[in-house]
Amino acid sequence: MLVGYARASTLDQKASIEAQVRELEALHCERVFTEHVSSVDVKARGELAAALDFIREGDTLVVTKLDRLARSTAHLMELMEVIESKKAALRILDLSIDTGTATGRMMLTVVSAIAQFEREIMLERQREGIEKARREGKYKGRPSEIDPTAIKQLMEEGKGATVISKELGIARSSVYRVIDGIKAPIS
Structure with a gap:
C-alpha cells in the first residue's frame, strides 16, 4: 500500500x-x-x-x-x-x-x-548578512536589555501589556515575564 x-x-x-x-x-x-x-x-x-x-x-x-x-x-x-x-x-x-x-x-x-x-551554508550566509547590516546600522534586532523599571512605571500609569510592549519596542511576552516577576518575586 x-x-x-x-x-x-x-x-x-x-x-x-x-x-x-x-x-x-x-x-x-x-x-x-x-x-x-x-x-x-x-x-x-x-x-x-x-x-x-x-x-x-x-x-x-x-x-x-x-x-x-x-x-x-x-x-x-x-x-x-x-x-x-x-x-x-x-x-x-x-x-x-x-x-x-x-x-x-x-x-x-x-x-x-x-x-x-546546504541548509547550514544558507544559515551561515544569513548570519553574515545580519552582521553586515548591523555594522552598517541597517539592522537593529531586538533590544538587548529589558528595563523592568520602565515596565513597572508604565504599569503604574495604568497602561496594559500591549501598549507597554509597543512603547518600549519589546515583545508582549517579555512584558508579561516582568509583570509575573513583580507579582511573585524570586527569592
Whole structure:
C-alpha cells in the first residue's frame, strides 16, 4: 500500500499542501496524511506520527520532497529506523528515491547529507548578512536589555501589556515575564 504524507510549515502555504496532495493522489496513495506544522516542532507533527504508526510491512511512505519529511540527516535516519523496523519503504518523488532498494537507501543518505550541508551554508550566509547590516546600522534586532523599571512605571500609569510592549519596542511576552516577576518575586 502507498501511504502519502504532505506537510506545509504555515497555513499560508495552502497551495503547497494542495499540490502535494494532488501529486500523492495521482500516484494512487490509498491514504494521505496532511498537516500544517513547522518541521522544527517534531512533537507537534501528529500526522507524521500517525502515518508512521499506520504503515505496515510491505507499505511505502511517499512524500513529494525530502524537506516535507525531515529537518536534518539525523532526523531522517531516525524516521528511517521506524520505517525499516516495520519492513516498509520510503519514496521521495522529486528525487526519484525509493528505499525499497539498496541503491535507494544509499542515495537517500547521500542526498540528506547534502541537503543538511546546504541548509547550514544558507544559515551561515544569513548570519553574515545580519552582521553586515548591523555594522552598517541597517539592522537593529531586538533590544538587548529589558528595563523592568520602565515596565513597572508604565504599569503604574495604568497602561496594559500591549501598549507597554509597543512603547518600549519589546515583545508582549517579555512584558508579561516582568509583570509575573513583580507579582511573585524570586527569592
